[in-house]
Amino acid sequence: MAFVNLQNVTYKYPLTKTPVLQNINLQVNEGEFVAVMGPNGAGKSTLCYALAGFVPHFFKGEISGSIEVDGKKSSESTLDEWVLNVGLAFQNPFNQISGAKYTVFEEIAFGLENIGVPREEMKDRVDEAMSLTGISDLADRSPYSLSGGQQQRVALTSILVMRPRLLVLDEPTSQMDPIGTREVFGVVRKMAEEGMTVVMVEHKVEWIAHFADRVIALKEGRVFLEGKPNDVLTSDLLVENGFGISRYTSAAREAKKQGLWKKDKLPVTLFEAAEGFKP
Amino acid sequence: MKISINDLRFTYPAGVEALRGISLEINPGEQVAIVGQNGAGKTTLVRHFNGLLRPSSGSVWVGDWDTSKYSVAKLASRVGYVFQNPDEQLFSRDVLTEVAFGPKNLGYKKNKVDELVGCALALTELNDKTETNPYDLSPTWRKMVALASIIAMDTPIVIFDEPTTGQDAVNIARIANVIAEIKKEGKTVITITHDIDFCAENFERVIALSNGEVLLDGEAHDVLGREEILAKTYVDPPQLTRLGKALGLKETVINQEEFLNALK
Ligand SMILES: Nc1ncnc2c1ncn2[C@@H]1O[C@H](COP(=O)(O)OP(=O)(O)OP(=O)(O)O)[C@@H](O)[C@H]1O
Ligand SMILES: Nc1ncnc2c1ncn2[C@@H]1O[C@H](COP(=O)(O)OP(=O)(O)OP(=O)(O)O)[C@@H](O)[C@H]1O
Ligand SMILES: [Mg+2]
Numbered sequence: 016m017a018f019v020n021l022q023n024v025t026y027k028y029p030l031t032k033t034p035v036l037q038n039i040n041l042q043v044n045e046g047e048f049v050a051v052m053g054p055n056g057a058g059k060s061t062l063c064y065a066l067a068g069f070v071p072h073f074f075k076g077e078i079s080g081s082i083e084v085d086g087k088k089s090s091e092s093t094l095d096e097w098v099l100n101v102g103l104a105f106q107n108p109f110n111q112i113s114g115a116k117y118t119v120f121e122e123i124a125f126g127l128e129n130i131g132v133p134r135e136e137m138k139d140r141v142d143e144a145m146s147l148t149g150i151s152d153l154a155d156r157s158p159y160s161l162s163g164g165q166q167q168r169v170a171l172t173s174i175l176v177m178r179p180r181l182l183v184l185d186e187p188t189s190q191m192d193p194i195g196t197r198e199v200f201g202v203v204r205k206m207a208e209e210g211m212t213v214v215m216v217e218h219k220v221e222w223i224a225h226f227a228d229r230v231i232a233l234k235e236g237r238v239f240l241e242g243k244p245n246d247v248l249t250s251d252l253l254v255e256n257g258f259g260i261s262r263y264t265s266a267a268r269e270a271k272k273q274g275l276w277k278k279d280k281l282p283v284t285l286f287e288a289a290e291g292f293k294p
Numbered sequence: 295m296k297i298s299i300n301d302l303r304f305t306y307p308a309g310v311e312a313l314r315g316i317s318l319e320i321n322p323g324e325q326v327a328i329v330g331q332n333g334a335g336k337t338t339l340v341r342h343f344n345g346l347l348r349p350s351s352g353s354v355w356v357g358d359w360d361t362s363k364y365s366v367a368k369l370a371s372r373v374g375y376v377f378q379n380p381d382e383q384l385f386s387r388d389v390l391t392e393v394a395f396g397p398k399n400l401g402y403k404k405n406k407v408d409e410l411v412g413c414a415l416a417l418t419e420l421n422d423k424t425e426t427n428p429y430d431l432s433p434t435w436r437k438m439v440a441l442a443s444i445i446a447m448d449t450p451i452v453i454f455d456e457p458t459t460g461q462d463a464v465n466i467a468r469i470a471n472v473i474a475e476i477k478k479e480g481k482t483v484i485t486i487t488h489d490i491d492f493c494a495e496n497f498e499r500v501i502a503l504s505n506g507e508v509l510l511d512g513e514a515h516d517v518l519g520r521e522e523i524l525a526k527t528y529v530d531p532p533q534l535t536r537l538g539k540a541l542g543l544k545e546t547v548i549n550q551e552e553f554l555n556a557l558k
């Protein structure tokens with residue numbers, strides 16, 4: 016039985032005329048790292064909200080089908096119960112700072128404090144999480160006086176520190192520097208290996224290919240393609256449907272037309288591209 | 295219009311030394327990308343160009359104006375700045391009012407305002423959203439509104455702070471097109487970005503900042519090929535530059551055309 020199980024989920028916000036998610040079926044195993052990609056407005060954030068219980072509990076609207084995490088149905092839980100298992104990092108990190116705390120350390124400890132984690136353990140967990148995301152030296156700073164990427168790291172850290180069983184990340188690296196982005200993917204990969212289940216919305220194809228187990232490509236509220244990163248990310252259907260692809264893939268596709276790429280399969284990663292282009 | 299930055303230092307009131315002596319000249323009509331790690335000081339730097347921040351020491355000149363002697367409102371006629379977070383920028387009830395606010399405020403005649411707003415909406419493809427409240431749009435479209443409302447001001451210098459964040463391939467192409475159009479008009483475009491492939495494909499000059507200082511500054515090929523130095527500020531070279539290196543190509547290539555030519 017999959018850890019996350021969405022069956023025929025169709026959902027419409029109170030104000031939208033047509034459904035934003037249409038007949039979504041999605042199973043994710045425990046410890047699996049699934050990346051979700053898609054054009055703007057495809058429904059990626061809405062899918063995150065559905066996994067995190069905000070759809071429909073917070074946003075209301077009309078939903079059909081079923082959403083289960085760890086055998087429990089979202090429709091039979093309250094949002095308060097649900098968030099104990101599922102952590103969501105919002106797409107806009109600027110709105111995620113609680114406003115209740117004076118330092119970055121306290122901001123990250125806030126959630127643990129709320130569930131009554133003892134002081135000592137709390138400190139260890141916060142320190143560990145901050146070092147994972149590279150913000151240890153910001154511990155005493157105000158959570159408001161940070162750069163965009165630093166704020167995003169704080170938002171991400173305050174979710175990671177809770178160690179949710181299902182981690183839902185909505186474009187968690189959108190403000191991050193390139194090497195920091197790669198490191199965050201690495202951290203998420205490691206969390207998955209330790210048993211956390213991860214659903215991560217991302218546009219950065221190269222790192223999806225490197226780190227994720229599976230990719231879901233969403234379009235207009237439906238699952239458009241699904242499968243192993245290398246299969247999905249090299250599909251000819253992506254570009255014409257508004258999806259981004261890696262520069263390796265597009266260069267090889269063009270090179271193929273000119274007889275400079277000889278393999279059947281197109282590359283997504285640097286390694287695959289270098290292998291295929293080697294004389 | 296030229297920007298001259300002379301030994302610029304800036305320390306935030308809380309004590310963070312964000313800029314530690316920056317000197318740069320940005321010439322009229324240049325297309326400049328600024329890259330560098332989170333917290334390097336990119337946003338802090340460009341906020342000095344339109345007067346949102348004032349130097350702790352050193353100076354920033356925009357044309358013949360010393361920015362420390364001009365108000366933000368005055369500087370708005372020379373420098374347009376699109377915020378990293380659109381929610382700090384947008385305040386109007388609908389998209390049309392938002393986009394028209396800047397040019398109206400600069401005192402342009404109604405005809406000119408209408409023309410500029412029309413162009414900005416067309417370039418960003420917001421024509422079907424003019425009556426929508428920006429806050430009912432998705433964060434990605436809010437960014438496009440923020441962008442439209444600045445380009446409508448028709449300033450000789452335009453600054454984009456992370457314009458491609460969260461945008462899909464179609465919107466990124468739109469933004470690249472906006473930049474190309476502004477360039478044609480002879481304006482200066484300064485763009486902060488973490489998207490190094492986008493940077494390689496759209497900018498002639500790249501400045502890498504690190505810890506409040508200029509780490510590299512030069513022609514895009516020269517800067518983007520320096521893998522080891524860029525790593526100090528957490529930047530990777532573009533994908534095809536890395537591929538070119540892995541294949542042992544002699545020249546630094548930064549985009550697809552150059553890469554394919556080098557293979558032949
Ligand atoms: N709170 C809301 N009320 C009404 N409609 C909404 C709401 N949030 C999103 N929508 C609409 O639902 C659709 C899917 O939006 P969603 O934010 O899930 O897309 P996305 O794939 O995350 O897009 P992006 O890449 O822009 O973040 C869009 O048409 C959007 O306008
Ligand atoms: N309002 C503020 N008060 C105090 N310090 C600040 C403030 N804003 C930014 N800083 C600090 O100044 C330094 C430079 O920040 P800046 O926002 O310029 O970085 P950036 O290069 O734009 O980073 P990013 O890529 O994350 O957007 C950082 O150490 C940051 O924490
Ligand atoms: Mg979204």
Ligand SMILES: [Mg+2]
Binds near residue numbers: 162163336378
């Ligand atoms: Mg910034």
